[in-house]
Amino acid sequence: MTDPALQVENLRVYYHTRTGPVKAVDDVTFSLEKGERLGLVGESGSGKTTTALAIMGMIKPPAIIESGRVILNGRNLLQLSKEQYRRVRGNQIALIPQGAMNSLNPVMRVRSHIIDTIEAHRRIKRKEDISGQIQSLLAKVGLPSEVSGMYPHELSGGMKQRVTIAMGICLEPSVIVADEPTSALDVVVQMQVMATLEKAQQELNAAVILVGHDMGLMAQFCDRIGVMYAGKLVEIGSVEQIFEDPLHPYTQLLISSLPKFDKKGDFKGIPGLPPSAKNLPPGCTFNPRCPKVMDHCREVEPRFLEARPDRWTSCHLYEGAES
Amino acid sequence: MSIPLLEARNVTRVFGTGLFKKTGNVAVDNISLTISEDRPTITAIAGESGSGKTTLARLLLGALPATEGEVLYKGDPLSKLSRHKWREFRREVQTIFQDPFDAFNPFYKVDHVLTVPLSIFKLARSRQEANSQIVEALELVGLRAEDTLGRYPHQLSGGQRQRLMVARALLLKPKVILADEPVSMVDASLRATILESILKLKEERSITVLYITHDLTTAYQVSDRMIVLYKGSIAEAGDVEQVIHDPQHPYTKLLISSIPQPDPKEKWEKDAHGGALRPLTPGGCKFVDRCPAAFDRCHSTLPPLYMSSPGRAAACFLYRDHPVVEASEVLDTTAQPAL
Numbered sequence: 061m062t063d064p065a066l067q068v069e070n071l072r073v074y075y076h077t078r079t080g081p082v083k084a085v086d087d088v089t090f091s092l093e094k095g096e097r098l099g100l101v102g103e104s105g106s107g108k109t110t111t112a113l114a115i116m117g118m119i120k121p122p123a124i125i126e127s128g129r130v131i132l133n134g135r136n137l138l139q140l141s142k143e144q145y146r147r148v149r150g151n152q153i154a155l156i157p158q159g160a161m162n163s164l165n166p167v168m169r170v171r172s173h174i175i176d177t178i179e180a181h182r183r184i185k186r187k188e189d190i191s192g193q194i195q196s197l198l199a200k201v202g203l204p205s206e207v208s209g210m211y212p213h214e215l216s217g218g219m220k221q222r223v224t225i226a227m228g229i230c231l232e233p234s235v236i237v238a239d240e241p242t243s244a245l246d247v248v249v250q251m252q253v254m255a256t257l258e259k260a261q262q263e264l265n266a267a268v269i270l271v272g273h274d275m276g277l278m279a280q281f282c283d284r285i286g287v288m289y290a291g292k293l294v295e296i297g298s299v300e301q302i303f304e305d306p307l308h309p310y311t312q313l314l315i316s317s318l319p320k321f322d323k324k325g326d327f328k329g330i331p332g333l334p335p336s337a338k339n340l341p342p343g344c345t346f347n348p349r350c351p352k353v354m355d356h357c358r359e360v361e362p363r364f365l366e367a368r369p370d371r372w373t374s375c376h377l378y379e380g381a382e383s
Numbered sequence: 384m385s386i387p388l389l390e391a392r393n394v395t396r397v398f399g400t401g402l403f404k405k406t407g408n409v410a411v412d413n414i415s416l417t418i419s420e421d422r423p424t425i426t427a428i429a430g431e432s433g434s435g436k437t438t439l440a441r442l443l444l445g446a447l448p449a450t451e452g453e454v455l456y457k458g459d460p461l462s463k464l465s466r467h468k469w470r471e472f473r474r475e476v477q478t479i480f481q482d483p484f485d486a487f488n489p490f491y492k493v494d495h496v497l498t499v500p501l502s503i504f505k506l507a508r509s510r511q512e513a514n515s516q517i518v519e520a521l522e523l524v525g526l527r528a529e530d531t532l533g534r535y536p537h538q539l540s541g542g543q544r545q546r547l548m549v550a551r552a553l554l555l556k557p558k559v560i561l562a563d564e565p566v567s568m569v570d571a572s573l574r575a576t577i578l579e580s581i582l583k584l585k586e587e588r589s590i591t592v593l594y595i596t597h598d599l600t601t602a603y604q605v606s607d608r609m610i611v612l613y614k615g616s617i618a619e620a621g622d623v624e625q626v627i628h629d630p631q632h633p634y635t636k637l638l639i640s641s642i643p644q645p646d647p648k649e650k651w652e653k654d655a656h657g658g659a660l661r662p663l664t665p666g667g668c669k670f671v672d673r674c675p676a677a678f679d680r681c682h683s684t685l686p687p688l689y690m691s692s693p694g695r696a697a698a699c700f701l702y703r704d705h706p707v708v709e710a711s712e713v714l715d716t717t718a719q720p721a722l
Contacts (some may be wrong), residue, residue: 276643283674
């Protein structure tokens with residue numbers, strides 16, 4: 061491990077409700093190398109978006125960060141004041157949001173969106189400089205220069221998402237958090253937008269956290285994948301390892317249930333339903349659906365351990381086999 | 384060949400024409416399609432958003448009148464059906480909607496959606512008979528009556544609700560079911576059970592299914608044949624194995640290569656381009672602005688469907704030496720069991 065770009069340690073985000081705390085994110089630990097692309101996958105409600113928002117410092121009550129550290133450039137972001145966090149957000153960590161159509165202001169031109177982002181962090185001295193900068197930014201994300209004077213409604217969904225990428229990279233952040241950036245787009249446009257994101261990321265050598273549930277996209281875009289289930293990170297490993305030799309039974313079922321073009325009419329789902337975050341089963345949260353469940357699993361919560369070199373998982377099957 | 388159960392004859396649907404606006408948005412452009420009941424099949428209608436797939440489904444259901452052309456049910460146009468025939472059409476042609484959350488009235492127990500159709504169409508003579516039909520339908524979709532009946536919609540998961548919708552459609556003993564994006568709102572791990580019940584509709588109940596989707600992977604999983612729509616027209620049609628593994632229309636090729644495969648060993652052909660603002664020249668092929676193989680003729684003339692190879696049709700001038708066909712002609716020759 062050399063000089064990680066971002067470290068997340070024992071992050072816990074709880075929602076405090078009248079009926080008790082709901083553990084949206086429970087003890088999540090991972091780190092990101094410079095220029096690395098990490099995917100966070102999980103079903104709806106697994107805590108992947110909450111993890112991303114916690115890193116961005118965008119958790120709002122009733123959700124509360126209970127404990128944990130998010131370390132960027134040697135600083136624990138969770139200890140920063142609101143104003144200090146504001147200076148980091150957008151500048152060193154950028155968010156590319158899920159619904160591009162809802163994240164642009166309909167009465168602002170594309171140019172003004174980008175200028176706003178830059179002005180929030182830096183003083184703009186001369187207008188001419190900034191327009192040249194906007195042109196080169198738009199070119200980087202594959203948009204023609206006339207887009208800078210357009211309003212969001214004049215753009216297609218893919219072009220709007222490219223605008224949000226341009227806003228994300230305009231201050232050259234070292235970490236980009238992309239929360240399902242293509243979930244509302246068609247496949248062809250998705251492919252183009254992801255290629256644009258990849259190109260921009262490589263130019264900056266920025267680390268990317270891609271949040272999503274599309275395993276196809278993860279397989280093609282990411283270097284490493286973290287699998288989340290019921291608020292916990294259950295496995296993390298390189299993309300090849302996750303797809304070829306998944307360790308956690310949930311990951312195994314997830315990988316084997318993926319529809320592909322080479323097997324037909326073979327419908328494998330994961331039996332049972334994901335648990336409600338309010339009422340988690342005792343022991344391992346996956347135990348009611350797990351085909352390899354042991355008595356032990358129903359009582360004791362497994363620890364998140366390095367089961368093989370560089371491969372972390374929380375499953376009793378691998379406990380005692382730590383390397 | 385006998386009279387097809389459902390037939391679209393050169394249907395076109397234009398939205399947004401009125402007093403002030405002369406040019407409308409052509410959602411479905413001159414599509415012909417037949418659905419016969421001779422052999423049950425699952426046909427996928429695949430396309431991106433805006434390709435007209437849902438509009439086509441609504442036209443076939445009679446939920447939307449066609450601007451031009453006609454939809455025929457057993458040879459009679461939908462617009463001229465007698466009351467008696469309309470009722471029969473309503474029973475024989477069923478639908479499964481996209482959103483399992485909106486399709487239920489939250490104030491009624493889920494039993495309501497199952498008992499009402501039975502009583503409206505007088506399909507059961509007694510309450511016991513109705514009950515046994517309901518239990519049987521639930522079983523086919525993999526639900527247990529004791530887990531589902533007597534509950535309110537919010538007490539069931541999205542997957543269970545969507546399977547209830549399949550059971551509801553099934554109760555009316557339909558001949559055709561139109562399923563409009565039935566799995567797009569359901570979590571990945573629960574999709575398989577719904578797809579499985581759709582496949583069972585065909586195999587155990589001999590129901591023909593039109594599976595409308597933007598997701599080519601699930602379309603490939605369940606269907607026998609596939610129609611690819613692009614901007615309201617049929618781009619390609621044929622046996623699903625052939626369309627997926629050997630696409631012929633340049634659009635289908637682009638579409639299939641754009642799908643990220645859940646296997647890091649299969650490389651994704653990424654291309655960042657595509658943000659250009661190029662207006663379409665009217666009259667030409669609708670894909671000409673994005674087509675890598677476009678030539679002069681593509682800009683001026685709309686290509687008809689050519690029989691690009693036996694059992695295949697592609698609306699592309701690359702196949703101009705081949706005979707011109709209707710989509711249903713090629714599809715009918717390919718109909719064969721899926722598995």
